[in-house]
Amino acid sequence: MSPSDNFEAAASSADAKVAxxxxxxxxxxxxxxxxxxxxxxxxxxxxxxxxxxxxxxLLGSKFFSPFALTLILQQVQIVGIVAAAQSLVILTAxxxxxxxxxxxxxxxxxxxxxFRYGMPVEISILCGLAFGTAIxxxxxxxxxxxxxxxxxVTLGMWQIVLAANFLYSANETIRSQEIEDNAxxxxxxxxKVNIGGAVFTLGVIFLICLVLVLAYVLRHTAWGRxxxxxxxxxxxxxxxxxxxxxTLISVYALAGLICAFAGWALIGRIGSVSPTSxxxxxxxxxxxxxxxxxxxxxxxxxxxxxxxxxxxxxVFTLGLRLLGADAQWTFLLIGALIIAAVAVDQWxxxxxx
Numbered sequence: 001m002s003p004s005d006n007f008e009a010a011a012s013s014a015d016a017k018v019a020x021x022x023x024x025x026x027x028x029x030x031x032x033x034x035x036x037x038x039x040x041x042x043x044x045x046x047x048x049x050x051x052x053x054x055x056x057x058l059l060g061s062k063f064f065s066p067f068a069l070t071l072i073l074q075q076v077q078i079v080g081i082v083a084a085a086q087s088l089v090i091l092t093a094x095x096x097x098x099x100x101x102x103x104x105x106x107x108x109x110x111x112x113x114x115f116r117y118g119m120p121v122e123i124s125i126l127c128g129l130a131f132g133t134a135i136x137x138x139x140x141x142x143x144x145x146x147x148x149x150x151x152x153v154t155l156g157m158w159q160i161v162l163a164a165n166f167l168y169s170a171n172e173t174i175r176s177q178e179i180e181d182n183a184x185x186x187x188x189x190x191x192k193v194n195i196g197g198a199v200f201t202l203g204v205i206f207l208i209c210l211v212l213v214l215a216y217v218l219r220h221t222a223w224g225r226x227x228x229x230x231x232x233x234x235x236x237x238x239x240x241x242x243x244x245x246x247t248l249i250s251v252y253a254l255a256g257l258i259c260a261f262a263g264w265a266l267i268g269r270i271g272s273v274s275p276t277s278x279x280x281x282x283x284x285x286x287x288x289x290x291x292x293x294x295x296x297x298x299x300x301x302x303x304x305x306x307x308x309x310x311x312x313x314x315v316f317t318l319g320l321r322l323l324g325a326d327a328q329w330t331f332l333l334i335g336a337l338i339i340a341a342v343a344v345d346q347w348x349x350x351x352x353x
Contacts, residue, residue: 055319093298094150100281106263111273136256176271190268231298
């Protein structure tokens with residue numbers, strides 16, 4: 001073999017080793033990225049577990065007690081239910097700023113129909129659920145049929161519903177004792193169940209069941225696939241036979257219904273029907289969705305991630321409170337998590353592209 005042949009063979013061998021090393025590196029990064037892309041709930045789950053471990057190490061049995069852990073679930077139940085509704089909308093690349101107002105006015109309708117008009121409490125609850133669904137349907141119709149931007153539609157609806165809420169209720173609160181004596185069914189989702197020392201409310205159980213049902217529907221039904229398709233690329237979805245208008249309207253209507261259930265759970269949580277409650281639910285729900293890994297650009301994410309996102313907020317809030325830290329540290333850390341979550345989403349999209 002000539003010297004030139006030896007040199008070429010050595011160069012080829014070196015190139016092969018470098019290529020093999022590069023492929024190995026790309027394989028590691030690629031597998032990690034693939035896991036994040038196919039399992040969006042992985043990142044919030046890791047953050048949640050890390051937060052639990054850190055606060056558990058700092059607080060010990062004080063944090064790991066059944067009471068403390070179930071208290072987190074009780075604190076995030078309303079936000080979690082509303083965030084589930086928000087998740088459906090954001091998966092379609094939209095946003096709903098009216099979710100909190102829908103929840104509150106639905107609770108007000110339930111209370112006012114019962115005490116002002118003397119309707120049976122069961123009928124009043126159904127009317128409240130129907131009212132929330134109707135508002136969501138109007139949002140969906142304006143977005144899907146009128147082609148108005150979701151941000152503008154729901155911002156306007158938030159103002160309308162908020163004003164209607166105060167005007168209709170005359171800013172009056174229906175007291176807890178009055179509800180307990182005359183219509184205890186309104187407080188049903190606040191009822192507590194003791195399981196092995198852990199105290200759950202029916203609202204918490206409803207939240208867990210809702211998350212599991214939505215997770216199944218989104219992954220294993222045609223409607224769920226249509227939701228992701230519309231969020232990813234509505235024009236391509238339309239060409240592939242998806243009824244984009246119908247899907248969008250159904251998403252917003254379902255979100256309204258879920259928010260109405262949140263309004264019912266809100267009565268159980270605070271005990272009364274108050275038109276001033278739940279003022280930050282829209283922001284808190286978006287926070288849980290973003291931290292939970294659902295892309296604000298639509299088409300990617302998991303309802304389980306939203307659940308984990310809500311729990312992360314609850315863990316940070318309770319953990320810092322037990323440590324005696326200033327409440328502002330909670331807002332600071334949650335804000336940092338929001339920015340980090342969006343950065344991770346952008347990275348995943350960039351690598352995938």
